[in-house]
Amino acid sequence: MVSAVFHSPLDAVADERAAARTATPAAKEAPAVPAPKVSVPKATTARAPFDWRGLALKVLPPIIGLALLIGIWALLTIKSTSFPTPAMTFDAAVKLFADPFYRKGPNDQGIGWNILSSLQRVGIGFGLAALVGIPMGFMLGRFEFLNRMVSPLVSLLRPVSPLAWLPIGLLVFKSANPAAIWTIFICSIWPMIINTAVGVQRVPSDYLNVAKVLNLSEWKVITRILFPAVLPYMLTGVRLSVGTAWLVIVAAEMLTGGVGIGFWVWDEWNNLNVQHIIIAIFVIGIVGLALEQLLMAVAKRFSFDG
Template sequence: MVSAVFHSPRDAVALPSGSAPAPASRPAAVPEARPRPPRRAIDWQAIALRVLPPVLSLALLLGLWALATQKGGSFPTPAQTWEAATQLFADPFYRKGPNDVGIGWNILNSLGRVGVGFGLAALVGIPLGFVVGRFEFANRMVSPLIALLKPVSPLAWLPIGLLAFKSANPAAIWTLFICSIWPMVVNTAVGVQRVPTDYLNVARVLRLSEWRVITRILLPAVLPYVLTGVRLSVGTAWLVIVAAEMLTGGVGIGFWVWDEWNNLNVAHIIIAIFVIGIVGLLLEWALMALARHFTFDED
């Protein structure tokens, strides 16, 4: 006897006729990992074009120098100059007297004079450039003076400074001031004159004061020109200080070169030439990087 088992209607699931049971659910698909972007290949050609030319020029200079000093004489060879440089920079900040100091102190003293002379020139030259570029009357009044005084040799100003200040250090700073002011005046004035007239017309419509025109419109537009003038002025000041210190004496890289010449130490003079060039190059690079940071492309 077969017993029938009855289930509750709740337990029964009705299937449509002819339909198969539902398949088992598949697991959720795992998203595939995105492939990493390929690494950029090193452009060896670009690196070679950037590195090789200066290396080759330096090697050519050293080769010509070695050939010129091969037969001996009073001019030192590259090896002798290198040996003198290692001894010189072993203690660059020694002090043995008021004027007998290491080359490091001489460089710092020269940079200090350059900073003071250039700073005074910037305080006067940049505002003067804004005035010259902004107002036609000031432009006509100052332009003849710039054309007259700008070509004067730096050393021609040194006796005037000695006569006026009765001291070598202020005279050197005066020479730096008068020689480094002109690039800032000229470049700032040119930048102001090249500001689009639409900007100034908007300022007139809004009835902005002259101070707001300078600070809100002119200064942002003229800043790249100002920095170019600053870069040229610093280079000029670094050139002038060497010649000025040769004549005024004291502690500085220019006086140090002249003192080594009096001692007939040609190797130290060559070292000073390289040091002056390297310091000027570092100043140039720093100011160019600053100028690129504040320069924008006009669309």
Template sequence: MSDTSAPRRPDLSWLWHSVLPPVLGLALLVLIWELVSKGTAGSIPGPNATLQEAVELFSKPFYRNGPNDQGVGWNVLNSLQRVALGFGLAAVVGIPAGFLIGRFDFLGRMFNPIISLLRPVSPLAWLPIGLLVFKGANPAAIWTIFICSIWPMVINTAVGVQRVPKDYLNVARVLNLSEWKVFTKILFPAVLPYMLTGVRLAVGTAWLVIVAAEMLTGGVGIGFWLWDEWNNLNVTHILIAILVIGIVGLLLETALIRLAKAFTFEEVSS
């Protein structure tokens, strides 16, 4: 007896839910960009002209023609290096501080007013202090990244510690566990998702701030390159710089989201 059942259709729901919406969103952005370009009589380059210039620009991303004339690749790498240094220092200080503030009520009441006072200050307001103390644009930019990155990590880590169920800590007290075992066996696994959220927020803020800091301090970096192209009235390169900043920020965000999901999955499955 022959099989007369109809062939099974492939499931294309993933295409509708995962692929089509972002593609339509990008297409809408390009369409708006093209309309704005035509409405400004070409003073803002359109997508096609920008793409052609970007292909030429990225054909030699690591050229060097002097300290103030370097390829876009060097500018991005220098900005990422400053972000990594400032963010790394903030993580070394902020995450342990968050654990201590969340773990001990006295420290929480002691430092909460300081955090509430300093956190709303614009990160760029700290740049002159960095220039005054460190006597250089590069360490001042790293200092600015540090001061803007530390607050999300301190606050999210402290909140995570404070939300650990009291029953866990009561059991640890009954079992007379050392503070180190409380940290490694109870606090750290429970706080990890909060901590990674703080890290993700801190990296996003750091990447936003480094562009503005470099526009003010100069040197080699994506922010300085953008400002230098404005001084040269090269609007096409300004648009390319904006796209590069957005793409790098998106990649950082995506990488940290995947890292957070990976650690959360391991914790749940253990």
């Protein structure tokens, strides 16, 4: 007689729990596999290759132009006995700049002192012109009635040669130095007046309408609205003025005498020293170029174009 074995539902549940207990520890004891480490390379900044072509385009053309000038000069003076050659002028320049700041008397000084004296006169006359011309330009551009009243006078006096004002300065100041400064002043003031006035007139009317809505004072309109907008025009006038001033001072000093690069050129002509005159021409050009480049750098520094 075969006896049948009976399993109740509770026994089935117990068997499943027992199987789970025997299987779970094995799963828990399995070691965790660590995730592979991925090495990320550090970012490296690659250097851009040096732009030799751009450098050559900036440097070579001026050098070639200067060499061409010296070459033509040398060809024209090969057989000349009155006009110095480039080699003779270079030797004279080496001796001249070996001691540019010597003093042997009130009218016998090195070329360095003459350049500084001319720059001092230009600085004083140009500074006075800026103090008068820039505010006047703001007023002419801001007030239409004043513009209509003064513009004919500016148009009448601006074309007059600066040297025509020199006798007036000698008559009024009774001295050569202030007369030369007066000449610088009168020739420097017109570009600053005109460019500043044009800059004020070209300010968009919307800016001024906003100022009226906000009820801003005239001082705030000038400092907060007009000045930033007019600054590029004003700096252009300043650059033109200083170039004109440096041109005029040479001619004014030739007529007034004293210490200065213009008087030095005239004195060397009286001594028939043509080599020093040519050196002075190059020096005047280099100083004028340096002044222009300096003002262009200032204009870029304060430009609002971004």
